[in-house]
Amino acid sequence: MSETRSKPRHRRRKTALAVGVPLALTAAGTLAYGTDFGVFGADAQRTASAATAAPAWATATADGFASVNALGQNGTYGGRDGKTVTVKTLADLEKYATAAEPYVIVVAATITMDPVGKEIKVQSNKTIVGSGTSGQIVGGGFFLGSGVHNVIIRNLTIRDAYQGIWNDKEHDFDGIQMDGAHHVWIDHNDLRNMADGLIDVRKDSTYVTVSWNKLSNDNKAFGIGWTENVVTDITIHHNWIRETEQRNPSTDNAAHAHLYNNFLEDVAGTTIKSSYGNYSRGATKMLLENSYFQGMNNPVIKDSTATIVQKGNTFVSTTGRNESGGTAFDAKTYYAYTLDKTADVPALLKSGVGPRSSIGTSAAATTAAAATTLTVAKDGSGQYSTVQAAVNAVPANNASRVVIAVKPGTYRELVKVPSNKPHVTIQGTGSSRKDTVIVYNNASGTQKPDGSGTYGTGGSATVAVEADDFQARNLTITNDFDEAAHQDIAQQAVALRTAADKVFLDSIIVNGDQDTLLLDTAAKDKLGRVYVSNSYVTGNVDFIFGRATAVIDKSVITLKKRWNGTSAGYITAPSTVANRKGILIANSTVNGDVSSASFYLGRPWHAGGDATLDPQTTVRNTTLSAAIKSTPWTDMSGFSWKDDRFAEYKNTGAGSGSASSDRPQLTDAQASGQEVADWLGDWTPTAS
Numbered sequence: 001m002s003e004t005r006s007k008p009r010h011r012r013r014k015t016a017l018a019v020g021v022p023l024a025l026t027a028a029g030t031l032a033y034g035t036d037f038g039v040f041g042a043d044a045q046r047t048a049s050a051a052t053a054a055p056a057w058a059t060a061t062a063d064g065f066a067s068v069n070a071l072g073q074n075g076t077y078g079g080r081d082g083k084t085v086t087v088k089t090l091a092d093l094e095k096y097a098t099a100a101e102p103y104v105i106v107v108a109a110t111i112t113m114d115p116v117g118k119e120i121k122v123q124s125n126k127t128i129v130g131s132g133t134s135g136q137i138v139g140g141g142f143f144l145g146s147g148v149h150n151v152i153i154r155n156l157t158i159r160d161a162y163q164g165i166w167n168d169k170e171h172d173f174d175g176i177q178m179d180g181a182h183h184v185w186i187d188h189n190d191l192r193n194m195a196d197g198l199i200d201v202r203k204d205s206t207y208v209t210v211s212w213n214k215l216s217n218d219n220k221a222f223g224i225g226w227t228e229n230v231v232t233d234i235t236i237h238h239n240w241i242r243e244t245e246q247r248n249p250s251t252d253n254a255a256h257a258h259l260y261n262n263f264l265e266d267v268a269g270t271t272i273k274s275s276y277g278n279y280s281r282g283a284t285k286m287l288l289e290n291s292y293f294q295g296m297n298n299p300v301i302k303d304s305t306a307t308i309v310q311k312g313n314t315f316v317s318t319t320g321r322n323e324s325g326g327t328a329f330d331a332k333t334y335y336a337y338t339l340d341k342t343a344d345v346p347a348l349l350k351s352g353v354g355p356r357s358s359i360g361t362s363a364a365a366t367t368a369a370a371a372t373t374l375t376v377a378k379d380g381s382g383q384y385s386t387v388q389a390a391v392n393a394v395p396a397n398n399a400s401r402v403v404i405a406v407k408p409g410t411y412r413e414l415v416k417v418p419s420n421k422p423h424v425t426i427q428g429t430g431s432s433r434k435d436t437v438i439v440y441n442n443a444s445g446t447q448k449p450d451g452s453g454t455y456g457t458g459g460s461a462t463v464a465v466e467a468d469d470f471q472a473r474n475l476t477i478t479n480d481f482d483e484a485a486h487q488d489i490a491q492q493a494v495a496l497r498t499a500a501d502k503v504f505l506d507s508i509i510v511n512g513d514q515d516t517l518l519l520d521t522a523a524k525d526k527l528g529r530v531y532v533s534n535s536y537v538t539g540n541v542d543f544i545f546g547r548a549t550a551v552i553d554k555s556v557i558t559l560k561k562r563w564n565g566t567s568a569g570y571i572t573a574p575s576t577v578a579n580r581k582g583i584l585i586a587n588s589t590v591n592g593d594v595s596s597a598s599f600y601l602g603r604p605w606h607a608g609g610d611a612t613l614d615p616q617t618t619v620r621n622t623t624l625s626a627a628i629k630s631t632p633w634t635d636m637s638g639f640s641w642k643d644d645r646f647a648e649y650k651n652t653g654a655g656s657g658s659a660s661s662d663r664p665q666l667t668d669a670q671a672s673g674q675e676v677a678d679w680l681g682d683w684t685p686t687a688s
Contacts, residue, residue: 060687062152062185064209064235064258067335067554071149071207075534076183078127078152079104081431086131090114097122097142106131107156113140117161117173117195124148130155133355140173141194146180146203154187155355162193172196179203186210190354192217197247201234202226206255209235214354216242217272225252230283237261237337240349246275248296253282258331260289261340263349266296268317273297276321280306287311287328292345293318300324314342333621333650336553336587336676372400377407387415387426387438394421401688403427406475408435414442419466419500419522425688426463428475433509436475438463443481444515445489454490457515461497466522471504471688472496478511483563494518498548503530504685513560514541519548524577531676531685538592542573544583545605547613549576551679552585559592559599559627567595567627572602573636574615582616582645584679590655591625601632604644609637616645618674620666628655631662649674 061067062076069075082102087093088109096103102125118140122128128142129135129152136157144151153176161173173195176186180203191198191213197220201208204227215221221244224234232254241248242265251257259278266274276298280286283305290312293299298320302308307326315322331337340348374390375382382405384390390404401423408430415438417424428436440462442455458464462479463472481493495510497518510517516539521528528548537544538558544550561567571590576582583602592599601624604615632648632655633641648656649666659665666674 060152060154062183062187062209063337064211064237064335065207065233065256066183066185066209066235068207068233069554071182073149073183073207076150076152076185076207076209078102078150078185079125080127082125087111093128094120097126097128099123102126104129107135107137109134110136110138112138113161116140119143119174119177121145122148122151122153125150127152127154128156129153130157130355133157135355141175141177143174144176144178144181144184144205148178148181149183151181151183152185152187153189154185155189157190157355158194158198159191160193161195174198174200176200177202178205178208181205181208183207184209186213188212188353188355190214190216194218196220197223198244199223199249201232204229204231206232206234208232209237210239211235212238212349212353214240214242215244216240217244219245220247222249223247223252224249224254224257225281225284227253229253230255232257233334234258235331235335235337238340238349238353239263240265240353243267243270243272244274245272248274248277248279250276250279251281251284251286254284254286256329256331256334257284257286258289259286259291260337261342261345261348262291263294263345264291264296264299265294265346268295276301277318278308280308282306285326285328287331288313288324290339290342290345292316292342294346298322302326312339312342314345330650332675338675338677373403373405375405375407376411378409378411379407382407386413387411388413391415391417391421391424394424396420398423401425405429406436406438410437410439412439414440414462414464416464417467417470419468422468422470424467424469425471425473426475427471427473430474433474433476433507437478438475439478439480441479441481442493443479443486443489444492445486446481457490457492457494458497458499458518458520460492460515461494461518463496465496465498465503466500468500469502470498470500471506472508473506473687474508476509476511478509479513479516480511481513483513498530499528501526501528502683502685503528504687505530505532505535506685506687507534508532509536510538512539512543513563514539514543515545516543517545519544519546519550519583521547527580529680529683531680533685539571540569542570542603542605544571544585545573545575547575547577547580547582547607549581549679550583551676552583553587553676555588557585557588557590559590559594559625561594567598569594569598570600570603570634572617573605574602574617575605575607575610575613576616576645578612578614580614581674581679583618584674584676585617585619585622586676587621589623589625590628590653591623592627594627596626596654597629599627600629600634601648602641602646603634603636604639604641604646605636606639611639614644618645618647618649618666619651620649620671620674622651623653624651624655626654630657632657633662 066076079102084104108131158175175191280302309328479495492515495512530550574582
């Protein structure tokens with residue numbers, strides 16, 4: 001895309017329409033490539049006893065507070081960087097769970113704790129996941145001590161340490177207990193009949209998400225706190241808590257407790273009676289949304305020092321206290337989430353919580369199971385020595401996923417995934433996304449070898465994706481065109497071009513200068529959705545641009561100086577078709593070693609002078625460095641940005657600013673329609 005063009009002004013001016021600690025992924029300054037979000041390490045996955053693939057859920061990552069980057073840990077992804085082992089004995093489970101190395105531990109049997117009440121001391125970087133419904137822990141559970149982090153416990157039944165006394169004061173036999181742990185995800189488990197609590201999150205444990213679990217038949221369901229410090233951040237969503245007396249949960253001195261879409265049920269005529277439901281204690285700030293309370297006594301209570309903000313909850317046949325008060329927080333300043341309708345919660349959870357009868361029955365798992373893997377290695381140890389050769393080997397109009405696993409190395413080549421090869425994943429297999437690099441150096445003005453002219457902007461791309469349902473993961477894509485040495489030709493040099501729908505770019509680096517990342521569609525009348533997550537994008541002029549409906553989420557955008565050392569540039573240049581959504585930057589960080597007030601957030605690109613386009617960029621809940629101008633939008637080639645759709649919402653940092661005619665800010669009502677889910681529509685990006 002040219003930096004300047006001559007185009008007429010157009011149209012009447014319209015009203016611009018544009019998640020408070022954003023995900024600050026690195027400090028302002030140069031890009032810290034060493035701060036990785038975790039990788040799949042596909043080549044390293046194997047079991048201890050047999051060459052069995054990891055279950056489809058084994059490589060999933062957490063949502064909620066467990067997804068927030070903090071305390072030196074970037075999200076929660078468990079043991080996916082390590083080997084996958086299948087265990088059927090207590091000795092093997094304890095061996096791998098307590099090891100220093102990362103592991104995905106697949107529990108494929110009923111394992112009975114010896115002695116009763118034993119809690120295995122899980123170490124950091126572990127995923128413990130049940131194989132279907134066969135993964136059961138009987139008579140004990142798991143303990144996560146101080147400093148233990150990045151742990152996932154999923155798809156297990158943990159049961160029956162009960163010692164015959166309902167209100168047991170003698171035993172502390174919990175299902176899952178953590179004392180000072182952080183970044184923990186407890187998901188899709190069935191916990192019942194323990195001798196104390198089903199889940200305890202204690203002693204400043206933080207960045208925890210508890211989701212889609214069934215907690216039942218116990219005195220104490222779920223306790224949080226036991227400290228005078230106010231540091232715990234926890235998300236509790238889509239849990240069915242039934243037939244438990246207390247701690248449903250009890251939340252003591254939590255800095256941020258976000259509870260939503262939970263179902264609390266006290267069944268009439270049974271021996272277990274609820275003392276209370278959700279309890280906000282001490283200095284807790286609790287946000288309670290779209291939860292359903294059936295038959296509960298004292299369904300929502302708070303201390304005088306605590307706060308509860310209630311939104312959209314339903315209470316049926318409840319009695320006693322139902323309290324709220326004070327000011328809580330906006331969870332969407334920390335992470336994105338979508339609320340289910342409260343009326344749907346009981347049926348949704350009754351059918352959806354707990355272990356899945358067969359992990360392989362989920363849509364994502366079916367795709368993974370059907371996937372074909374092609375390996376690429378420069379040293380000849382793979383099936384192919386170039387990435388393009390592997391792409392060429394994908395059958396035309398393939399119906400199922402093909403994973404191209406690229407071993408570490410630098411691959412200087414052009415890669416094109418044509419439109420008749422959907423469902424392709426290109427995935428680096430190194431320990432870092434820096435280990436696998438695809439690079440080339442064409443520019444718009446570079447002459448083609450056959451003498452047929454120059455490449456043009458789109459044709460300059462190192463990697464070009466024209467196939468739907470494409471994914472890239474754990475690698476770097478670069479255009480290293482030398483601008484200083486080639487001042488005589490057009491400078492646009494694309495690293496990655498997408499012109500397809502349902503493109504998922506996860507944990508990658510995209511490097512360039514001008515026009516780094518072109519997010520396009522197959523045609524003007526075609527929808528093209530792109531989701532970029534946990535990634536880095538670098539450049540200086542219009543380096544995130546195009547007409548796609550694109551989300552840059554939980555990522556770092558790093559600004560670079562130009563070839564001559566000057567600081568000036570533009571981050572986005574959308575060319576959005578009218579009545580479509582354009583570019584959304586959310587929950588991210590903008591930084592770079594450039595001068596203060598030298599970069600614009602964006603400008604409208606009316607490609608080809610097309611006055612019918614309606615370019616859109618929204619930047620929200622993002623940390624902006626001082627490099628951003630106080631008037632962050634500007635005109636382009638005769639088209640006024642004020643005639644298009646440019647806005648911000650709740651950004652922070654030295655480069656943020658208050659609302660003005662030159663800096664439109666979304667209202668809360670407008671922002672509610674400009675969430676990540678609004679951009680993606682009926683598509684939920686899932687790693688495969």
